[in-house]
Amino acid sequence: MLKYSRWAGVVVLAAVLAGCAHSPQQLNVAPTINAPLSQVARQQPVTVTVQDSRSSPVLGTRGGLYPDSSNLTINPQAIDQVRQQVEQALRKLGFQVVPQGTPNANSLVVSLAELSYVSPKDGVYVTQADISAAFTAEVRSLNQRYNGRYSASAQHRFGYAPNQATNTRLVTEVMSDALSRVFRDPEITRVLQQ
Secondary structure, eight states, rough: OOOHHHHHHHHHHHHHHHHSSSSEEEOOOOOOOSSSSOOOSOOOOEEEEEEEEOSSSSEEESSSSOOOGGGEEETHHHHHHHHHHHHHHHHHHTOOOTTTTTTTHHHHHHHEEEEEEEOOSSSOOOEEEEEEEEEEOOOOOOOOEEEEEEEEEEEESSSSSOOOOHHHHHHHHHHHHHHHHTTTOOHHHHHOOO
């Protein structure tokens, strides 16, 4: 009986320690543009570039007892998803998306400039996550240039460490909010219409 209780104690201790350590997560984010878009352009040609200009692919860590082993990253296809959303938004606005190098085309460059996930590192339990995202946009017409930075953030509290699905949803929401702000800026469409 004594051997059984020792073994049960070891199993319980291992389970507790495993709960304190979080494995890395790659989040399959799919940001969307939820700004109201109505046709304002007359098929002016626009080239589109979407890029990830962050200095590191790591958003942050999930926290917990071993935060250095719980990095968060986003899926490599996220930038393709952003590009699809940007092109779709431009078409809804009445622009014609054309290939790079098209003569007399205006250009829009959208960059993921920042994406961070900060959770407390001083405790065993993950109780909070501060998530922020920022996109930059550079618009060029034949005689004008405009730059903007668009950010969004959210703070969430938890009773337990969020799983991959929850983190994916929360990061997607913040990215979507920041990306939508690009198309809420009237200067973007004004310069592209020239």
